[in-house]
Amino acid sequence: MRGKHKKKFHVPMRLNVLFFVVFILFSALILRLGMVQIVEGEEFVKELDRTSNTTARIDAPRGLMYDRYGNIVVDNELELSVTYTNPSRSTNSQAMLEIARELEQMIDVETNRIPERDKRDFILMQMTEEERYELVSQDERKELESATEAYQLEVERVSQSAIDALTENDLRVLAIYREMARGYANSPQRIKRGITEEEAHLLSENLDRLPGVDILRDSRRAYTYGDSFRSIFGSTGAIPREQLDYYLSRGYDRSDYVGTSFLELQYEDVLRGQKAVLESITTSGAGGTVDRSTNEREGQRGNDLVLTLDMELQQRVEEIIDAEMRLAGNSFIRDKSAYVVMMDPRTGDILSMAGYLDPAGQDRQSYSDHIGNVNKAFAMGSAVKAASVLTGFQSGVTSPGASFYDRPINLPGTPEKKSVRNHGWVNDRKALEVSSNVYMFEIGMLMAGCHYPNNCNWNSHSIEKAYDQVRYDFSQFGLGAETGIDLPSTSTGLSGERTSGGNLLDLMIGQYDTYTPLQLTQYISTIANDGFRMQPRLVREIREPVSDRDSQGAVIQKFEPTVLNRIDMSETYLNRVQQGLRDVVIGSRGTARGNFVNRPYQLAAKTGTAQVRVQVGEGDFIDGNTQTFVGYAPYENPEVAFAVVVPNVKLDRNGGRQGMAQNIARDMLDSYFEMKEERQGPTPVDEPVLENPDE
Structure with missing residues (x-):
């Protein structure tokens, strides 16, 4: 019992000690808080005013692009940029103008793109209040509804002589100020990209008196092989205004540069780098001294793309087109152009995509128009006849081996329809070999219920039904349909109305609806690939970035070949048409026989000539044709399919070069x-071509 009494006596003593210690600690804490807030508070406020902390997120280089053999085709050129960061609290425009005047003495900027409206604003900024009242009087201001209207009137009344009096120095100041004013709060705005070493040194020496101005590491796109394939690579630039909310919601800053077209846009999420974070702390000390410290978290280059492109083949194809265009001379009605797509029919890999355009009356630095292969559509002529024959088989109006008599066809309200020459009796294979129009006309007429010449009972309903069936069957090959290529925007061509029976016959020979060169390539690739339509692709892999430029990083994602559909036609039908395409090259009357004699590869192909009328003046038209050629090789085991389109060539009798x-x-x-036997590798240009995102 005595032990228990002793335990009860010591517990209250320990609690009292604990309470006392806690009391002392809280008293010390309260005393310290009082010292900070009351005694030292004013000093801390002054310290805060002397210290500014600015955090900037700096763009990291975008990912590289390689061709299928590991050659870098889109690179980054490192450079320095001078930027201006506008603080969150609004900066007085006059203060910004003074900074622009200082910068004008240190950097050289272009002044040839300053709009007149900005020159007027610049002049108003430097006017006194009295001078502005001379432009718009007090009485006039009272009659106006708002200060905005008054300002607009001031702008309009700035004299042309005042604008003409602006010196070159004034314009350079204005050019710098314009860029500064375009920026967003707390976001670096590029004033000039690619500053020289001399400019960088001069700026570095004067940054302490240029608030908000800094020099940052930057990069711009560099094209190792000049204009080869460049338009397909796409462009980068400022975020389009209409898409600003979309990019902001995805963590972008307002001043970011993004992919704006084609591959750069399609793979923006992949190519975009991880930004560096730059924290600048500036402290003003006694006597006006300034202490600057910078903390930086390094960024990382974006992921790399491995393309399906064969750059060496691309360069050769471009050279071949250029040579043929030089030989063409004055063969074109107006613009001189040609388009080529080469694709692996087994995988959909785009091996080469080359376009040439020399617009009449224009002095161009580059004749490249590679993107025309996906956004320009033409009537392709007889090149589509393989699809027409298969459509006839599938609809049951003809069959392998069945013949029609090739002779002129005369229908009410329709100009005479005929082949280039009367071929007499032709079956399906011979029709492809000699390119019989009449065979295709017979298919179209029978599908619409017209048994020419004795029982042609087609009507609007049967004609429309035939149009729908033909276009559905053609779309299975990719004609008139989305190709599925990994680009953000492409054309699907144009389809005419479905009312005229005569135009239905034109549709059967490729003279009515229009298609892009890529669609034409997908069509012939589908035939080469035994009826499997593959999705064309430009990117094979996404890889991690590595510092060693001679090697590639680990594969992040590999894109497998994608089958879009298998055409409805049977293997028997398809084999029959494949034989007909081979006859075009080796047949005794084949329309492509002469150009491919003694070639080691086995070619299957189809020629095409679409009649065109091109307007060359007010109400003046010239007749011509669009030359097309499609094919694949080797015949037994196709590994390359292609389409060649040469639009708007003069007729032979008018001096047009045939067979281009x-x-x-x-x-x-x-x-x-x-x-395939020996590769030399692509030839880089002497100096990589640099992109200018501001253009």
């Missing part, structure tokens, strides 16, 4: 198969 599409195809196939 076939010439281009022959030379590029020769190059393709020669390169």
Whole structure:
């Protein structure tokens, strides 16, 4: 019992000690808080006023692009940029103007793109209040509804002589100020990209008196092989205003540069780098001294793309087109152009996509128009006849081996329809070999219920039904349909009305609806690939960035070939048409026989000539044709399919050079198969071509 009494006596003593210690601690804490807030508070406020902390997120270089053989085709050129960061609290425009005047003495800027409205604003900024009242009187201001209207009137009344009096120095100041004013709060705005070493040194020495101005590491796109494939690579630039909310919601800053077209846009999420974070702390000390410290978290380059492109083949194809265009002379009605797509029919890999455009009456630095292969559509002529024959088989109006008599066809209200020459009795294979129009006309007429010449009972309903069936079957090959290529925007061509029976016949020979060169390539690739339509693709892999430029990083994502559909037609039908395409090259009357004699590769192909009328003046038209040629090789085991389109060539009798599409195809196939034996590698330009995102 005595032990228990002793335990009860010591517990209250321990609690009292604990309470006392806690009391002392809280008293010390309260005393310290009082000292900070009351005694030292004013000093801390002064310290805060002397210290500014600015955090900037700096763009990291975008990912590189490689061709299928590991050659860097889109690189980054490192450079320095001078930027201006506008603080969150609004900066007086006059203060910004003074900074612009200081910068004008240190950097050289272009002044040829300053709009007149900005020059007027610049003049008003430097006017006194009295001078502005001379432009718009007090009485006039009272009659106006708002200060905005008064300002607008001031702008309009700035004299042309005042604008003309602006010196070159004034314009440079204005050019710098414009860029500064375009920026957003707490976000670096590029004033000039690619400053020289001399400019960088001069700026570095004067940054302490240029608030908000800094020099940052930057990069711009560099094209190792000049304009080769460049338009397909796409462009980068400022975020389009209409898409600003979308990008802001995804963590972008307002001043960021993004992919704005084609591959750069399609793979923006992949190519975008991880930004560096730059924290600048500036402290003003006694006597006006300034202490600056910078903390930086390094960024990381974006992921790299491995393309399906063969850059060496691309360069050769471009050279072949250029050579043929030089030989063409004055063969074109107006613009001189040609387009080529080469694709692996088994995988959908785009091996080459080349376009040439020399607009009449324009002095161009580059004749590249590679993107025309996906956004320009043409009537392709007889090149589509393989689809027409298969459509006839599928609809049951004809069958393998069945013949029609090739002779002129005369229908009410329709100009005479005929082949280039009367071929007499032709079956399906012979129709492809000699390119019989009448065979295709017979298919169209029978599908619409017209048994020419004795029982042609087609009507609007049967004609429309035939249109729908033909276009559905054509779309299975990709004609008139989305190709599925990994680009953000492409054309699907144009389809005419479905009312005229005569135009239905034109549709059967490729003279009515229009298609892009890529669609034409997908069509012939589908036939080469035994009826499987593959999705065309430009990117094979996404890889991690590595510092060693001679190697590639680990694969993040590999894109497998994608089958879009298998055409409805049977294997028997398809084999029959494949034989007909081979006859075009080796048949005794084949329309492509002469150009491919003694070639080691086995080619299956189809020629095409679409009649065109091109307007050359007010109400003046010139007749011509668009030359097309499609094919694949080797015949037994196709590994390359292609389409060549040469639009708007003069007629032979008017001086047009015939056979250009076939010439281009022959030379590029020769190059393709020669390169299988020996490759030299692509030839880089002397100096990489640099992109200018501000243009």
